[in-house]
Amino acid sequence: MGLDFEGRVAIVTGAGGGLGRQHALALAARGARVVVNDLGGDVHGDGGSMSAAQSVVQEIRAAGGQALVNGASVTDFDAVQRMVQQAMDTWGRVDILVNNAGILRDKSFAKMTLEDFRLVLDVHLMGAVHCTKAVWPVMQARQYGRIVMTTSSSGLYGNFGQSNYGAAKLALVGLMQTLSIEGEKYGIRVNCLAPTAATRMTQGLMPEAVLQALEPQAVVPAMLVLASQEAPNRTILCAGAGGFEAAHITLTQGVYLGLGPDVPEQLAENLPRVTERTGETVPRSGGDQGSREVGKAMKAHLA
Numbered sequence: 001m002g003l004d005f006e007g008r009v010a011i012v013t014g015a016g017g018g019l020g021r022q023h024a025l026a027l028a029a030r031g032a033r034v035v036v037n038d039l040g041g042d043v044h045g046d047g048g049s050m051s052a053a054q055s056v057v058q059e060i061r062a063a064g065g066q067a068l069v070n071g072a073s074v075t076d077f078d079a080v081q082r083m084v085q086q087a088m089d090t091w092g093r094v095d096i097l098v099n100n101a102g103i104l105r106d107k108s109f110a111k112m113t114l115e116d117f118r119l120v121l122d123v124h125l126m127g128a129v130h131c132t133k134a135v136w137p138v139m140q141a142r143q144y145g146r147i148v149m150t151t152s153s154s155g156l157y158g159n160f161g162q163s164n165y166g167a168a169k170l171a172l173v174g175l176m177q178t179l180s181i182e183g184e185k186y187g188i189r190v191n192c193l194a195p196t197a198a199t200r201m202t203q204g205l206m207p208e209a210v211l212q213a214l215e216p217q218a219v220v221p222a223m224l225v226l227a228s229q230e231a232p233n234r235t236i237l238c239a240g241a242g243g244f245e246a247a248h249i250t251l252t253q254g255v256y257l258g259l260g261p262d263v264p265e266q267l268a269e270n271l272p273r274v275t276e277r278t279g280e281t282v283p284r285s286g287g288d289q290g291s292r293e294v295g296k297a298m299k300a301h302l303a
Ligand code: NAI
Pocket: 013, 014, 015, 016, 017, 018, 019, 020, 037, 038, 039, 040, 041, 042, 043, 045, 072, 073, 074, 075, 099, 100, 101, 102, 103, 123, 127, 150, 151, 152, 153, 194, 195, 196, 197, 198, 199, 200, 201, 202
């Protein structure tokens, strides 16, 4: 069965180029009406022009699709609210939000300024928060929503020189974890996409032959699945070069050591058992993780 977006309205942020452009084109080709948002700055977040986003809109229209251009910076909540209003005034609904806009300010942590740290958090984390906050009541009212947060292997696993970016990207996983729980009863599903693609963002970071395998279009299927009616909820989907994986934040079985005075020494001795991965699980929520610890203690007291 094909993934059909007929009748849906989608907002894709940072859709003037790179992955966002591919997301917007693919959603429109499958029937969605798309708000093509982009501030149009450079990869470091400097400058701004709507021409790239405008040309994506023209491309969509030339192919027979429907699209609107929007030049809001995702860091500006008022402008983001106006963008959502623009979609509502024109098409009366927003079904899909793809939080894709992003910048880089790479430096080793020792050399990184706090300004560069804050700016990257502001664009990736607060940008996604602003867009999600603005569409949330619209989606709640219609009892339908699909939200895709763009995370990164940098956030999930770390990369040299990307402490700001990695922190921001893993924060989006945290945001997704709670919103997927809160959104469930309103028909809102929230997931994360961790792409790997050759775009201006990865230029110079990888050898040319590797970049050639990483065409941005190869990430699009994962976005389409996460934005579709049949989407999962609370999934971290990795995609690049035609490969797809899921990342999980797992919990080991661990051990119960109690409250005795020598627990620090016992813990040091038992660390291999605590980190042993056999039987690890993914808790349903933070509360679920805590209750497992309480459960271990109660079991020990009953024994
Ligand atoms: P890109 O630089 O081509 O695209 C990012 C877009 O976001 C640009 O068009 C830019 O103008 C726009 N943008 C930046 N700040 C904005 C703001 N404040 N408001 C609105 N738009 C803004 O880079 P790429 O690779 O397409 O990145 C897309 C997303 O994928 C980003 O969130 C990035 O962090 C993420 N990502 C990319 C990876 C890759 O391998 N290319 C790896 C992991 C994550």
